[in-house]
Amino acid sequence: MITVLAGGVGAARFLTGLAQLIKQENLTVIVNTGDDIDLFGLHISPDIDIVTYTLAGIVNDEKGWGIKGDTFNCLNMLKSFGEVVWFNLGDQDFATSILRTFMLKNGAALSQVSAKVSCDLGLKLKILPMTDDKVATYVQIPDEGFVHFEEYLVKRAAKDPVFNVKFVGAEGARPAVGVIDAILTSERVIICPSNPIVSIGAILSIPGVRDALRSTGAKKVAVSPIVAGAPIKGPADKLLNGLGVEVSAFGVAKLYADFLDGFIIDSMDVAERGRIEALGVKVVVGNTLMKDLASKVALAKMTLDL
Amino acid sequence: MITVLAGGVGAARFLTGLAQLIKQENLTVIVNTGDDIDLFGLHISPDIDIVTYTLAGIVNDEKGWGIKGDTFNCLNMLKSFGEVVWFNLGDQDFATSILRTFMLKNGAALSQVSAKVSCDLGLKLKILPMTDDKVATYVQIPDEGFVHFEEYLVKRAAKDPVFNVKFVGAEGARPAVGVIDAILTSERVIICPSNPIVSIGAILSIPGVRDALRSTGAKKVAVSPIVAGAPIKGPADKLLNGLGVEVSAFGVAKLYADFLDGFIIDSMDVAERGRIEALGVKVVVGNTLMKDLASKVALAKMTLDL
Numbered sequence: 001m002i003t004v005l006a007g008g009v010g011a012a013r014f015l016t017g018l019a020q021l022i023k024q025e026n027l028t029v030i031v032n033t034g035d036d037i038d039l040f041g042l043h044i045s046p047d048i049d050i051v052t053y054t055l056a057g058i059v060n061d062e063k064g065w066g067i068k069g070d071t072f073n074c075l076n077m078l079k080s081f082g083e084v085v086w087f088n089l090g091d092q093d094f095a096t097s098i099l100r101t102f103m104l105k106n107g108a109a110l111s112q113v114s115a116k117v118s119c120d121l122g123l124k125l126k127i128l129p130m131t132d133d134k135v136a137t138y139v140q141i142p143d144e145g146f147v148h149f150e151e152y153l154v155k156r157a158a159k160d161p162v163f164n165v166k167f168v169g170a171e172g173a174r175p176a177v178g179v180i181d182a183i184l185t186s187e188r189v190i191i192c193p194s195n196p197i198v199s200i201g202a203i204l205s206i207p208g209v210r211d212a213l214r215s216t217g218a219k220k221v222a223v224s225p226i227v228a229g230a231p232i233k234g235p236a237d238k239l240l241n242g243l244g245v246e247v248s249a250f251g252v253a254k255l256y257a258d259f260l261d262g263f264i265i266d267s268m269d270v271a272e273r274g275r276i277e278a279l280g281v282k283v284v285v286g287n288t289l290m291k292d293l294a295s296k297v298a299l300a301k302m303t304l305d306l
Numbered sequence: 307m308i309t310v311l312a313g314g315v316g317a318a319r320f321l322t323g324l325a326q327l328i329k330q331e332n333l334t335v336i337v338n339t340g341d342d343i344d345l346f347g348l349h350i351s352p353d354i355d356i357v358t359y360t361l362a363g364i365v366n367d368e369k370g371w372g373i374k375g376d377t378f379n380c381l382n383m384l385k386s387f388g389e390v391v392w393f394n395l396g397d398q399d400f401a402t403s404i405l406r407t408f409m410l411k412n413g414a415a416l417s418q419v420s421a422k423v424s425c426d427l428g429l430k431l432k433i434l435p436m437t438d439d440k441v442a443t444y445v446q447i448p449d450e451g452f453v454h455f456e457e458y459l460v461k462r463a464a465k466d467p468v469f470n471v472k473f474v475g476a477e478g479a480r481p482a483v484g485v486i487d488a489i490l491t492s493e494r495v496i497i498c499p500s501n502p503i504v505s506i507g508a509i510l511s512i513p514g515v516r517d518a519l520r521s522t523g524a525k526k527v528a529v530s531p532i533v534a535g536a537p538i539k540g541p542a543d544k545l546l547n548g549l550g551v552e553v554s555a556f557g558v559a560k561l562y563a564d565f566l567d568g569f570i571i572d573s574m575d576v577a578e579r580g581r582i583e584a585l586g587v588k589v590v591v592g593n594t595l596m597k598d599l600a601s602k603v604a605l606a607k608m609t610l611d612l
Contacts, residue, residue, distance in 0.1 A: 098346050
């Protein structure tokens, strides 16, 4: 069994490679739900949907989110009703959120929804939300104070510097059923090249998850989301900066060092090897850019071999 | 001021003609909401939407409901999630129901939602739900007992005979703000050629509406929805039969006779004139089939002139 901690687009791309190497039945993905947001009364789970659609082969590859060929008629109609529509959601995508909201309203847990959706889309792996409780990631920015991370990311295009991050609700949240178990019973836990603060950091903020990672017998291997001092995608640099963490593979390694066994860094960052190994983490240097399926598979293979 | 009692498609077509003759500002339409139904957690108001879309000029004319050129990607995705999808709702149409559900959840009344939607779509008339309270029309059919009218109409294609009708919640419902006022202060109240049992009958089931129609000084004029012993559209015959009412213009006139001043029947039904006039209702005979805009306008003119 392999367990993976995942955010959105970067994680989904990495998982595409991993899914070529191991049977889906042997794979559990624990997904960040700190980005979850209620819009127009619908519960939207951006990272769960991105991971699910990508592994189901229906994701819009160019965007990295949403469904291939989807239309946007529902959203445009909401705009014509004067709704403040800064979030993007295609018509098929709306169906997922309508189903989710409907199931939650009828007493289902978020994990039951994601199990149903991934099963209906033909997937055999387990996609688990980090928690079934309500946790929301907020970032502190100039003038506005704390705003929901999706508002920061989508509405504000992640332009502002970030002063601080909080995971509202995390303190009292419990890991979803299966999360701790998966970490404790896997041979290997892989931390995706996702945002170390708002994606992986949100998962680690759920009480019990970090302890499980420290105590499990599983090999814990991460892929650096920072290459040559910058994130491959997304605002990880702004978040690391805001929390006073060096924007480098080393900076990320330090965040995971208390539980991490191995770290895969890009060949561009080979100079950081010594500092990372001084943290007690084994380093493998390779190509982490995932430009095509072959490089995704090669990267996944590194995480399995290390 | 003119007030109109309306169901769905038949009413909307009639109103298209009427809107050519009088200023929208002088028009109040009281719409049946007994067909309203919750599906996938969304509040759907079929008749309000049909009337609104038709008057806004965006209705799908062939179907009589939904929005011209709308796609059905959300609904098809819900089908792929195994949801029992017997109801039809296009992607833009979903937006209306998402907005409605969201506003209702935040404490708005149904009448506030319909006011907003019709205003956003550029309409100047008042579209009022018969009530802001929850009323649901159920019909009793063989084997199944009572089923929601939309389930009967759409899922079962109105094939079964009907034994009985009930308006669940009507007894304790109050007319929406403006409904009684509109009836009492109009010069004329027009009853559309809608289903006399489940559309007009549902409106009349709201306490206070029938009394207002009896006591108002307005001229009350109806158009027969039954021509040559059959409904122009929909299952009115099955409903009239089920309640032991003659399926004829006369049968409908009897249902309204306690408040009706004038009744427009089709020239095919001229033989019924004497029986209807014996009820104390003035009869005008004309073409009621509304095949094109000219005939819609001509019919509307009859209701204004009578």
